Amino acid sequence: xxxxxxxxxxxxxxxxxxxxxxxxxxxxxxxxxxxxxxxxxxxxxxxxxxxxxxxxxxxxxxxxxxxxxxxxxxxxxxxxxxxxxxxxxxxxxxxxxxxxxxxxxxxxxxxxxxxxxxxxxxxxxxxxxxxxxxxxxxxxxxxxxxxxxxxxxxxxxxxxxxxxxxxxxxxxxxxxxxxxxxxxxxxxxxxxxxxxxxxxxxxxxxxxxxxxxxxxxxxxxxxxxxxxxxxxxxxxxxxxxxxxxxxxxxxxxxxxxxxxxxxxxxxxxxxxxxxxxxxxxxxxxxxxxxxxxxxxxxxxxxxxxxxxxxxxxxxxxxxxxxxxxxxxxxxxxxxxxxxxxxxxxxxxxxxxxxxxx
Amino acid sequence: xxxxxxxxxxxxxxxxxxxxxxxxxxxxxxxxxxxxxxxxxxxxxxxxxxxxxxxxxxxxxxxxxxxxxxxxxxxxxxxxxxxxxxxxxxxxxxxxxxxxxxxxxxxxxxxxxxxxxxxxxxxxxxxxxxxxxxxxxxxxxxxxxxxxxxxxxxxxxxxxxxxxxxxxxxxxxxxxxxxxxxxxxxxxxxxxxxxxxxxxxxxxxxxxxxxxxxxxxxxxxxxxxxxxxxxxxxxxxxxxxxxxxxxxxxxxxxxxxxxxxxxxxxxxxxxxxxxxxxxxxxxxxxxxxxxxxxxxxxxxxxxxxxxxxxxxxxxxxxxxxxxxxxxxxxxxxxxxxxxxxxxxxxxxxxxxxxxxx
DNA sequence: CTCAATGTTGGGAGCGCTCCCAATAAGTCG
DNA sequence: CGACTTATTGGGAGCGCTCCCAACATTGAG
Numbered sequence: 001x002x003x004x005x006x007x008x009x010x011x012x013x014x015x016x017x018x019x020x021x022x023x024x025x026x027x028x029x030x031x032x033x034x035x036x037x038x039x040x041x042x043x044x045x046x047x048x049x050x051x052x053x054x055x056x057x058x059x060x061x062x063x064x065x066x067x068x069x070x071x072x073x074x075x076x077x078x079x080x081x082x083x084x085x086x087x088x089x090x091x092x093x094x095x096x097x098x099x100x101x102x103x104x105x106x107x108x109x110x111x112x113x114x115x116x117x118x119x120x121x122x123x124x125x126x127x128x129x130x131x132x133x134x135x136x137x138x139x140x141x142x143x144x145x146x147x148x149x150x151x152x153x154x155x156x157x158x159x160x161x162x163x164x165x166x167x168x169x170x171x172x173x174x175x176x177x178x179x180x181x182x183x184x185x186x187x188x189x190x191x192x193x194x195x196x197x198x199x200x201x202x203x204x205x206x207x208x209x210x211x212x213x214x215x216x217x218x219x220x221x222x223x224x225x226x227x228x229x230x231x232x233x234x235x236x237x238x239x240x241x242x243x244x245x246x247x248x249x250x251x252x253x254x255x256x257x258x259x260x261x262x263x264x265x266x267x268x269x270x271x272x273x274x275x276x277x278x279x280x281x282x283x284x285x286x287x288x289x290x291x292x293x294x295x296x297x298x299x300x301x302x303x304x305x306x307x308x309x310x311x312x313x314x315x316x317x318x319x320x321x322x323x324x325x326x327x328x329x330x331x332x333x334x335x336x337x338x339x340x341x342x343x344x345x346x347x348x349x350x351x352x353x354x355x356x357x
Numbered sequence: 358x359x360x361x362x363x364x365x366x367x368x369x370x371x372x373x374x375x376x377x378x379x380x381x382x383x384x385x386x387x388x389x390x391x392x393x394x395x396x397x398x399x400x401x402x403x404x405x406x407x408x409x410x411x412x413x414x415x416x417x418x419x420x421x422x423x424x425x426x427x428x429x430x431x432x433x434x435x436x437x438x439x440x441x442x443x444x445x446x447x448x449x450x451x452x453x454x455x456x457x458x459x460x461x462x463x464x465x466x467x468x469x470x471x472x473x474x475x476x477x478x479x480x481x482x483x484x485x486x487x488x489x490x491x492x493x494x495x496x497x498x499x500x501x502x503x504x505x506x507x508x509x510x511x512x513x514x515x516x517x518x519x520x521x522x523x524x525x526x527x528x529x530x531x532x533x534x535x536x537x538x539x540x541x542x543x544x545x546x547x548x549x550x551x552x553x554x555x556x557x558x559x560x561x562x563x564x565x566x567x568x569x570x571x572x573x574x575x576x577x578x579x580x581x582x583x584x585x586x587x588x589x590x591x592x593x594x595x596x597x598x599x600x601x602x603x604x605x606x607x608x609x610x611x612x613x614x615x616x617x618x619x620x621x622x623x624x625x626x627x628x629x630x631x632x633x634x635x636x637x638x639x640x641x642x643x644x645x646x647x648x649x650x651x652x653x654x655x656x657x658x659x660x661x662x663x664x665x666x667x668x669x670x671x672x673x674x675x676x677x678x679x680x681x682x683x684x685x686x687x688x689x690x691x692x693x694x695x696x697x698x699x700x701x702x703x704x705x706x707x708x709x710x711x712x713x714x
Numbered sequence: 715c716t717c718a719a720t721g722t723t724g725g726g727a728g729c730g731c732t733c734c735c736a737a738t739a740a741g742t743c744g
Numbered sequence: 745c746g747a748c749t750t751a752t753t754g755g756g757a758g759c760g761c762t763c764c765c766a767a768c769a770t771t772g773a774g
Contacts, residue, residue, distance in 0.1 A: 068428035068494035069760035137425035426730035
């Protein structure tokens, strides 16, 4: 027998948090284990009088059901995993990931799921983490941040047969559920805006070509130029990697091509690029106009205010969780595709206000 | 009976991930459940020949032990929770928290623990999250980010009797284990450095007085001035809240007191303050020197390079996890106190290089 | 008043492990 | 070679729940 509170009397003062079981509560309330279970799980068909008597005992004793026992018996852990692959280990140089994590965490609270976090730092990490992720009974579903081209993690996770949702379009998506924003459309919208403002030599600092986000945003850029009859000039396109330094360095390259506007595939890169412009003694937007991508509440302020594509990160995280729960509850077939919309936020860095006056 | 792979033969091709149990593996390997358990848990006293036969079956079938059953039987979940209280909901305006989270996550990988994340956004969240945290059998231990003065969450979590480690000195620490850096000493060191460089009117932008980190760093500032016989000038002290804006605003106030150097209690606030200085057309460090606090790999670069107190965030996270595991394995008495050291990183914003030449 | 329908309750049989102990096999030593 | 260790193995008894089904109580219509 496990240790029970000495005496087992019905005295008023009992430990606030105890190791009681359903059975113990049942005994104290003079009902059966099943009835207590019904009360705790808010099943109907319990007499109101009994229900409140049981609640009273639970309250008084500080009883909390045992998670492991519940999971084992019900085959449901109410836990989901968020996996961040190795290739997003620049996790913290870009505020995007923390924000996304927050959005997901909030949604988990909402839906009464517990979130566990798997940050894969190194290849060794991956080998240590993987068995934990795949342990049955631990996770009801997995959210996987889309990774670099060639990352094997998706394949391994798919094999698990656990409901899986990729956050961000994966390179190969046959039969795999994913959620993403419409990167092509968003970039197209941003660049079209610059075109409409009359800019002629629009450069871009893209995301890495090893990510679908980088690729899709470049596609949107190209599409916008083509649609408006602008020639594609390769010297106006440089590849960045979503870091501030790469924005700065990218801009140094772009100077040679004399752009009058730049579309940066992330705000952080835009900030780096604008730093390069300001150091060169040029004005924004008069000499070079800017449009960014993300619209995260930045930690750094200052002029000029960046025109940018707003990503609804928090809603995106919430929708990801909702979709995963759908996968958990209604089966993984057919694969779900969720594409969310973005919005162009016009501020001063694109020169729209000046031009309009 | 649960569904077993059809046929149950010993054919080579079996599902990579299955729902087999210990018992099933035992049958296939011609041994008992106990022996398979011993093999999986790497217990000694299994004949090498049997051991490898069992491993072979496990490999071939893709068996993974069930986490919930393990937890239930062993009363150990190998899971720890990281709780971020409401008052640190500016979680994402300061890169400190994401970094700390990463450090903790990495250490969890190291020690084979799974990390679950509880971000308390609102008071409602707290009520929804709390029962999940306190469910027995879910967490072996809890890491709680130190909160604002008056936050009731610590008290509630202490009542749980689960091993608990506060990250950052709590306001009331009687009997509670915590880990922190030596904020007083670090700030003292930073300000002493400015004094030694000959600055006479050293201002500070503090953290919020509702946090021990803010308070302790201010104490270190005051102590350094006193020790060196500098008078305390209240107009040289302004309270910030660890955001960039508050650094900017704080600096606007400080101008009136004509400081020749400023100690900012976080790098982000230093950046805000330096922005104010640069906008005012003053030079750093010639007109006003700066020392910050954190030394996080910032997302934003640019001149001047900030002299700052280096916090070993990753090691700090690792040490936090190690201490919590100590608490889990060796009992929560006596309360542990872990204080880690920091280091002053001298770069250009304090003017040390100029002065030395 | 009877019978069926419905509401309420209790207990058995797991869920898939770990841990303990007893049983057996294999060594060891005088 | 027999008595005693020691290494190896198997199975029982939980861990604390959920889910199902049977038992019983209650209700209302005929």
